[in-house]
Amino acid sequence: MRMIVVFEKGLPVRHIGHLDLMRTMQRALRRTDLPIRYSNGFNPHIQLSFAAPLSVGVVGLREVMDVPMSAEVTGAYFQQAMNRVLPSCLQVVSARSVSDTFPTLMALVAGSRIRIQLSICAEATRIAEVFPAFMEAAECVTLRKTKSGENMTNIRPFIAEGSLEVTGTEAIIRCVIQNRQDGSLKPAVLMQALCELAGITSVDYIAYREQIMTRNPQGALIGVEEYPDA
Amino acid sequence: MTEQIERLLMRVEKPARYTGSEMNTDVKPISQAEISFAFCFPDTYEVAMSHLGLKILYSIINNLPYAVCERVCMPWVDMLEGMKAENVPLFSLESRTPLHQFDIIGFTLQYEMSFTNILEMLWLGGVPVKAAERGEQDPIVVAGGPCASNPEPLHAFIDAFMIGDGEDVIVEVVSLLNECKKTGVPRAERLRLLAGIQGVYVPSLYTAAYHEDGTLRQFLPIDPAAPATVQKRYVYDMNTTAFPESIPVPYTQIVHDRIMLEIMRGCTRGCRFCQAGMLYRPVRERSVDTLLAQAENLVGSTGYEEISLSSLSSGDYSCLPALCQRLMERFAEKRVSISLPSLRIDSVLKDSLAQTQRVKKSSLTFAPEAGTQRMRDVINKGVTQEDLLSKLKDAFEGGWSSVKLYFMLGLPTETDADLAGIASLGEAAVKAYYAVPKGQRAKGLRVTCSASVFVPKPFTPFQWCAQDSQEEVIRKQRFVRQQFTAIRGASFNWHDPSVSLMEACFATGDRRLSDVLYRAWQLGCKLDGWSEHFKLDVWLQAFADCGLSPDFYAHRTRQEDELLPWDFIDIGVTKRFLWCEYQRALNAQTTRDCRLGCNGCGIERMKGLCSYADDRSV
Numbered sequence: 005m006r007m008i009v010v011f012e013k014g015l016p017v018r019h020i021g022h023l024d025l026m027r028t029m030q031r032a033l034r035r036t037d038l039p040i041r042y043s044n045g046f047n048p049h050i051q052l053s054f055a056a057p058l059s060v061g062v063v064g065l066r067e068v069m070d071v072p073m074s075a076e077v078t079g080a081y082f083q084q085a086m087n088r089v090l091p092s093c094l095q096v097v098s099a100r101s102v103s104d105t106f107p108t109l110m111a112l113v114a115g116s117r118i119r120i121q122l123s124i125c126a127e128a129t130r131i132a133e134v135f136p137a138f139m140e141a142a143e144c145v146t147l148r149k150t151k152s153g154e155n156m157t158n159i160r161p162f163i164a165e166g167s168l169e170v171t172g173t174e175a176i177i178r179c180v181i182q183n184r185q186d187g188s189l190k191p192a193v194l195m196q197a198l199c200e201l202a203g204i205t206s207v208d209y210i211a212y213r214e215q216i217m218t219r220n221p222q223g224a225l226i227g228v229e230e231y232p233d234a
Numbered sequence: 235m236t237e238q239i240e241r242l243l244m245r246v247e248k249p250a251r252y253t254g255s256e257m258n259t260d261v262k263p264i265s266q267a268e269i270s271f272a273f274c275f276p277d278t279y280e281v282a283m284s285h286l287g288l289k290i291l292y293s294i295i296n297n298l299p300y301a302v303c304e305r306v307c308m309p310w311v312d313m314l315e316g317m318k319a320e321n322v323p324l325f326s327l328e329s330r331t332p333l334h335q336f337d338i339i340g341f342t343l344q345y346e347m348s349f350t351n352i353l354e355m356l357w358l359g360g361v362p363v364k365a366a367e368r369g370e371q372d373p374i375v376v377a378g379g380p381c382a383s384n385p386e387p388l389h390a391f392i393d394a395f396m397i398g399d400g401e402d403v404i405v406e407v408v409s410l411l412n413e414c415k416k417t418g419v420p421r422a423e424r425l426r427l428l429a430g431i432q433g434v435y436v437p438s439l440y441t442a443a444y445h446e447d448g449t450l451r452q453f454l455p456i457d458p459a460a461p462a463t464v465q466k467r468y469v470y471d472m473n474t475t476a477f478p479e480s481i482p483v484p485y486t487q488i489v490h491d492r493i494m495l496e497i498m499r500g501c502t503r504g505c506r507f508c509q510a511g512m513l514y515r516p517v518r519e520r521s522v523d524t525l526l527a528q529a530e531n532l533v534g535s536t537g538y539e540e541i542s543l544s545s546l547s548s549g550d551y552s553c554l555p556a557l558c559q560r561l562m563e564r565f566a567e568k569r570v571s572i573s574l575p576s577l578r579i580d581s582v583l584k585d586s587l588a589q590t591q592r593v594k595k596s597s598l599t600f601a602p603e604a605g606t607q608r609m610r611d612v613i614n615k616g617v618t619q620e621d622l623l624s625k626l627k628d629a630f631e632g633g634w635s636s637v638k639l640y641f642m643l644g645l646p647t648e649t650d651a652d653l654a655g656i657a658s659l660g661e662a663a664v665k666a667y668y669a670v671p672k673g674q675r676a677k678g679l680r681v682t683c684s685a686s687v688f689v690p691k692p693f694t695p696f697q698w699c700a701q702d703s704q705e706e707v708i709r710k711q712r713f714v715r716q717q718f719t720a721i722r723g724a725s726f727n728w729h730d731p732s733v734s735l736m737e738a739c740f741a742t743g744d745r746r747l748s749d750v751l752y753r754a755w756q757l758g759c760k761l762d763g764w765s766e767h768f769k770l771d772v773w774l775q776a777f778a779d780c781g782l783s784p785d786f787y788a789h790r791t792r793q794e795d796e797l798l799p800w801d802f803i804d805i806g807v808t809k810r811f812l813w814c815e816y817q818r819a820l821n822a823q824t825t826r827d828c829r830l831g832c833n834g835c836g837i838e839r840m841k842g843l844c845s846y847a848d849d850r851s852v
Contacts, residue, residue, distance in 0.1 A: 169707070
């Protein structure tokens, strides 16, 4: 069996990179007595995979990882065991056991729901002003780094839904980012494009990935952790 | 301040260095502690978190019900500049408390080239850099660690030094300062009370006078509270002294990212250049049962995948095979590997090698230190060419193909023949590899020979020695390099001699070097341990501005009757013993390993401390 684990990567640990997070989770698993699986070979390591890497600097509210188990345990037991050995900024939100035939998380991911919070200041107000125009435009070209290099990319098609909320103290942008053939869109690239539209060099913000999305067999967007086990 | 810090973090390299929140750092809230201690490591987070001493003392202080200890590290340049521009004071990793708000600030002194960082950290933390300028509201700044054995170059910046093993003295210092805080004892009186604790040196209570030639004439206490001789502190029993049950587990990769089990303290070898070998006498082992229990705690609380056995000479640990065996059995299920970091070529390690190999096969390190037998006899490195070659043979037959050989260059009495010996050993290592039949040896031979520059250190038999001039070191490096060009399969690395020059000055310096240090810091020196930041010309200017010469400190042979700046410290080994050892060195006479019989180094004066002491030799 495998454990599909939803966890929060909180504000204090948002600067931890993907590989460091992986090692952190492996060490946390070793602190428990959970029946985990090890790889074979010369340097055996704990088997574990993430649904989608999270950009450094982004807070993850419902990150998802897949932990293969060597014996049956319940999700509740797993969650309890992990939360005893994890710091408060990196807690398991829920865990669900699935069969070994459950698809790999990476293959399921269709997109993500993100939130970007800006404290009100001159720059944030400019961003709020240009956001509706960005949503209405069919095209927004900006420089985007991918594995194959830096390219001018039209990032607009990555944004499936978008909304803006302005309160007295904050501007909050909410988006659904859909993955495309050439990958995903980082919140930082979206913000860079918005800055360019707003005619400013930079703006302070905190980005949250609220949920990693998949499509269920009926085609509806759901959290990747909710995908039905055959 | 939090918002400013968060903004800075978005802009700097490796922001996780500054964010804390690691596993096992959830210490009590600083507001609830009676007294707060900032453990300051004068280097970056990655270096700091690799240091076992930090973890030991962090755990000891946090285990005191009335105290809290938080960590503070030296920020990297990008962060430093950002903090200065935004007026963000240096803050602790745990609660982001500004340094100046702590009651006690403690620096660990591991390396002379980190001294400027101490000044930078105090300044950035809003604490007056000079001890004399601190007032009633300012923290007490203490320091300990190996470089505290000659505290004089830092005397102007540190209120009190702790000399020797820190486990007990740190508790006495924190407890005393806590009582003082409760009753509002004035700063001057607190320092006098600190001077009453064994192992504590309060530099403001002493005065130094110099001869016309610049050597020390007199060094005396000027206050009845200060002892004329400061006695180093010792841990008597390594099985009962505190060792952490849990240690912080960094998120990012640090230099030594593993559990370090200190299997023993001290070394019986008596290598004459080695300061640690003299400072940490006598050898004190932990039992296999103690170590197993400590490993059990740490694996459980950290989840680390690797344990290294740490000591000055792990191969000499009396129960090494049994320890390795039991650790491996115990942790096989959790796939925890065991590694031996400081292998010595003359240790009986064949069994252990066979076992470590089962887990991991990285490169093996040997430290012959010198190229010829004569030179090794001078430095009392009791290793022969045959020993070395047989260990290399074992290693190559055991499947290793990458070995590192460490040497020193510029040792007392060294000749070009000794230098040529370094290359000969490198060549012999290559031959030893090819002597193993093809098929039976691992592919990819790499023999890496590295030569550091000899630095005379206080409390060693070579404390009287001069370091080679820069020109001579460069000539010698060139000479050895030349010899290596003809050897295929072996490479030669060398160190920047100008860094070694400053190490020699600050290792053996007197009080006047505080002025040089201050001036160099004013001129912009910091992070000098990082080669890209070390600026010799600025250091030389700082010396010149203070009317002092590095030659006086580094390139001068001292006389037997010279009063040395660190003579007021009783470090355990006596000056008489060190001088005898120096004379024997000059005659290339070796001195036996303590385990073969007591050599009367001075430790025998402490009853019941050394298991090999012969009390009659006092």
